Amino acid sequence: MKVVLSTPGRFHTFDLARQLHQRGALRTVFSGYPRFKLKNEHLPHDKIRTWPWLQTPYMAVAGRFSAGIRREWEWQGQRALDAHVARKLPHCDVLVALSGGGLQSGIKAQSRGNIYVCDRGSAHIRVQDQLMRSEAERWGFAFEGIDPRVIDMEEQEYAQADAITVPSTFSQRSFAAQGVDTNRVHLLPYGVDVSRFRPDGEATPGRFDILYAGSMTLNKGVPYLLKAFRALSHPAKRLWIAGTPDEAFITRMKALRLWPDDVQLLGHLPQDELARRMSRSHVLVLPSMQDGFGMVLSQAMACGCVPVASSHTGAWDAFDDGISGLVFPAGDADALTDKLQFLADQPAQLQAMRNAALQAVQHIGGWQRYGDQAYSLYQSLVTASHARALHRGQ
Known part of the structure; x- marks a missing residue:
């Protein structure tokens, strides 16, 4: 053939x-x-x-x-x-x-x-x-x-x-x-390229670092992540956004009072730098309203980063909900807040999910x-x- x-x-x-x-x-x-x-x-x-x-x-x-x-x-x-x-x-x-x-x-x-x-x-x-x-x-x-x-x-x-x-x-x-x-x-x-995406460092204890990797678009559900981050209660929370900034999008989010003053824009990252950032983040959020799969999910898992993804992604196929990641209904910022709050308040459960995510990727076989x-x-x-x-x- x-x-x-x-x-x-x-x-x-x-x-x-x-x-x-x-x-x-x-x-x-x-x-x-x-x-x-x-x-x-x-x-x-x-x-x-x-x-x-x-x-x-x-x-x-x-x-x-x-x-x-x-x-x-x-x-x-x-x-x-x-x-x-x-x-x-x-x-x-x-x-x-x-x-x-x-x-x-x-x-x-x-x-x-x-x-x-x-x-x-x-x-x-x-x-x-x-x-x-x-x-x-x-x-x-x-x-x-x-x-x-x-x-x-x-x-x-x-x-x-x-x-x-x-x-x-x-x-x-x-x-x-x-x-x-x-x-x-x-x-x-x-699948995921495990030669490029693998653990490279650890998330900082005592903090709760959230990573989003992708474009700043409505398609990716970014406003729901911004709303959830504002509502999340944690004394040392951080939101990192990896991807090319879109000034018009940021301006609109600021007008809607959704844009956090302390969000950290990382710009476009080469894959090795993205893998390092994933390894040092507690969770990766993919809040898409429409995403065929979202390869960042399995990439994050390969780095030991817990994925939290909307139901309109490949979440159901990338990980077991509640074991190696969490799924929330697409377009529901309150549900996303609840998932993030649970992980922020339960560091032992977060660590267990990090371990389970790594094991799940090994079964995928790249x-x-x-x-x-x-x-x-x-x-x-x-x-x-x-x-x-x-x-x-x-």
């Missing part, structure tokens, strides 16, 4: 590529990134094909343009990469394309009798759009909604694909809510489990396809 992968960037696709390569199943991975950006992905040169002519300039200068221009550029970039993959698609048994950029190449693969898998890293796109619109209205942000062309394209992909893969139970349920046949939506929870499950799924799809072809030939 040979598998071709397609992604506009890196994402989890290169973790999947390495797993398939280890099993002798990777034909090639197409990426919209330039080759120099992929030099540390630990794959042979001939296994990577790049088509960076729209994605790379977009990454370099998109911030200088209006939202309308960025939207159009992103749309055209996805269409161009999909067309390129369709033109250059090598012999394979399975094409796995990240959602939003695989319809044309998927149809090409199917025309050859191959399997097309739509890899969706978030909730069903219509559910994602609804949640984002609701949050923007609640907090007073302007939001045009996801490009209708993108929604239509993704829904065509969902219908066309032989199978859809998602990383979390939350994502899987969102497809069921939209009427997609659940037999076609397969759960493949992400990305090995993800690779095993993905390979098994693709193999079963190919086998079933061959069986149908034999039946038709009789």
Whole structure:
């Protein structure tokens, strides 16, 4: 069995590529990134094909343009990469394309009798759009909604694909809510790079340090974390935010009187520094309103940091609630406060969860489990396809 992968960037696709390569199943991975950006992905040169002519300039200068221009550029970039993959698609048994950029190449693969898998890293796109619109209205942000062309394209992909893969139970349920046949939506929870994320230091006794790692967006549920932090009672609490600051977002949070004066902005952190910060934090909070998985959950666990996550993430798949982490209902700041207060008041329970989180990650085996499950799924799809072809030939 040979598998071709397609992604506009890196994402989890290169973790999947390495797993398939280890099993002798990777034909090639197409990426919209330039080759120099992929030099540390630990794959042979001939296994990577790049088509960076729209994605790379977009990454370099998109911030200088209006939202309308960025939207159009992103749309055209996805269409161009999909067309390129369709033109250059090598012999394979399975094409796995990240959602939003695989319809044309998927149809090409199917025309050859191959399997097309739509890899969706978030909730069903219509559910994602609804949640984002609701949050923007609640907090007073302007939001045009996801490009209708993108929604239509993704829904065509969902219908066309032989199978859809998602990383979390939350994502899987969102497809069921939209009427997609659940037999076609397969759960493949992400792994974690344990060579990069491992314990590196300890949290300071007597303090209660909370880490958030991600973008400052409504999608990530940051206002609920800010509300919970303000309500949390602890004499030595600290909130660290790792990620590129968004001044407009901060200004809006200050206007709503949600922004704490003592929040510590760390900016974007390289992975080794992020692992060190996770190791020295008591908890990591992922309060997302919509998050396909949230790889920071398993990364934090690998560093011995207790994850506290909303129900709209991969929490149900990353850890056991109440044992190696805590889950709270998405959009409920009071519930998040209660979870944080419990951990702040119970240092022995916090330590027990830190130990359990480390043990849970060891059972995951890095990305090995993800690779095993993905390979098994693709193999079963190919086998079933061959069986149908034999039946038709009789």
